[in-house]
Amino acid sequence: MSRIAFDAKRITSNTTGLGNYSRFVVEALTTFHPEHSYFLCSPEEGNPSLYAHLRERKGVKWMFPNGRVGGSLWRNFGIVPELRTEGIDLFHGLSHELPRGIYGKGMATVVTVHDLIFIRYPHYYKPIDRLLYRIKYGCAARHADRVIAISEQTKRDVMTYFHVPADRIDVVYQGCSPAFGQATPEDEARARTEYNLPDRYLLYVGSIETRKNLKLAVEALARCQDRSIRLVAVGKRMPYCTEVEEVARRLGVAERLILLHGVPFALLPGIYRGAEAFLYPSRFEGFGI
Template sequence: MNIGFDGKRAANNLTGLGNYSRSLIEHVAKQFPTNQYFIYTPKVKENILTLPLFSKANVYLKQPDKGKSKLFWRSSGIKKQLIEDKIDLFHGLSHEIPLGIQHIGIKSIVTMHDLIFLRKPHYYKLIDRLIYKFKSKYACDKSDRIIAISEKTKEDIVELYNINPSKIDVIYQSCDDSFKTLSSTFEKEKIKKKYKLPDKFILNVGTIEARKNLLLVIKALPKINDDFKLVVVGKETTYTALVKREIENLGLQHRVIFLKNVPFNDLPLIYQLASVFVLPSYYEGFGIPIIEALYSNIPVVAATGSCLEEAGGPNSIYVSPDSEIDLANAINKVLTDEKLQDTMKQKGYEYVQKFDNEIVNQQLMDCYLKTMKQ
């Protein structure tokens, strides 16, 4: 089978959807090597081409023909190349598929990560909301099948887009394999020195934006043992200024460390050095950092209200994203109870095995084969 992928993010994005896209293609290509996998993208970041995915014998990177406009290639022009490459199935990895693909005899699947722009519209510009809604609604209506990355996302698709639930498969995400191997004390000490990390710290990973609610952690910090600092790893946005003002107001400059542009290979070791991982987001499609933390053998405290309970399982702790007191109490509970820490680590690690790549890959291939038979 020749399988095509929308590779815009796989070939250009080193975070979030880029990691998801590369991991999915790489692992399914390894587990099912008799298929051919085509990654379609209008442009490529050269440093990404050095990653293992692009050196696999059954993976092909495809770009617009020379002289062809790249402007509307992903949404329309790509269809000619899909036909030429004899693609049997096209997988849109992030909310969209080419316009009219249903008319050229190629089956299609779309992965829907979330509908946050509809659930929490105030986080998005009007023009962005309109574009996202058009592309995602079209993809859900016209694709042969839909993959939702959580039960919560499936519920949103059914409710907000009036899609028959039988058309949707829930296939969870895994995380990069580098998070699944515990590093040596020597390796961790090197990273600790490189980033001047404290002996004890609370970890938060993700883009610093309003939806992810880092401000709540800052407000909770004065109520948490002074021995523990907060380490934040993520890209800054305009919301960061609000967070930093609150840090100054509370006199917490000495307790908060911001790390930017952390190489991906260093991130697993930073997780493994942490005492607890905290993600109080108002809304997530799934919550990959929680999976990374559980594989890293770190207790997790997250927020209620979206799908984080699905990612973290029954032995992580969940609090209201509006209560810094509840968040502080939950973190203190973990930090002061070694028996609880051990239970959360053990049970969390057992739970996260359901997101193992081999399991996820088989579910994905089953979805592909089911789609081809429709």
């Protein structure tokens, strides 16, 4: 039996891709390998509804700051002594990072790298963010015992930009909840009623930010000869939303664009099931689910 710890910041606070990935990994491991002990380390309790199902899992222990040091300081440095006290065998950074003080402490380390978009397309990120990401992500990738890349593309980027040898990188594709393959007509009807969805619609799901390129889908909608079809976009509202809405007004399709924010996971399978087609107009993805 092993004692395995995870950076659970995304599990407790993130409703989008990184959070979904992190929760999926822990859920799968606790399901298929219940013989191990799992420690989920987060600098804050975040939104408990996101991980309520994990709280019920046998063998899962939660670790939050219990002293004066919290937040990013605890996540990067304060957590390491606690991990050693707990006798952790392996620490897995689920989203690009590892605690800075963990190296050489007798624990095996794994880090998952999802993408290096901030290097490939730097204009989508603030200069300070690019600098911090390059330092933190690069350090984790170069020092971890193993690197998990979520696609062959990401593996190539880790090799190119962080100079990590290929034999230290494993490509492990992301999973997807079985709920999306099991959606019923009742799930679809519930989603339609909850959001007053139209009979026919195209679907986009993802953060509504510049690199996700939702504006392209709106421009395509305006050129679509079938005027009865609409575009439903589900995702976190970012400043880019204003630009998308302005383009929709200018092109005369504002009434055919539906933006939904804060949609609970339970309703997503029904929304997918009712769509005519799913659109993925992103400029770049490490691996788009």
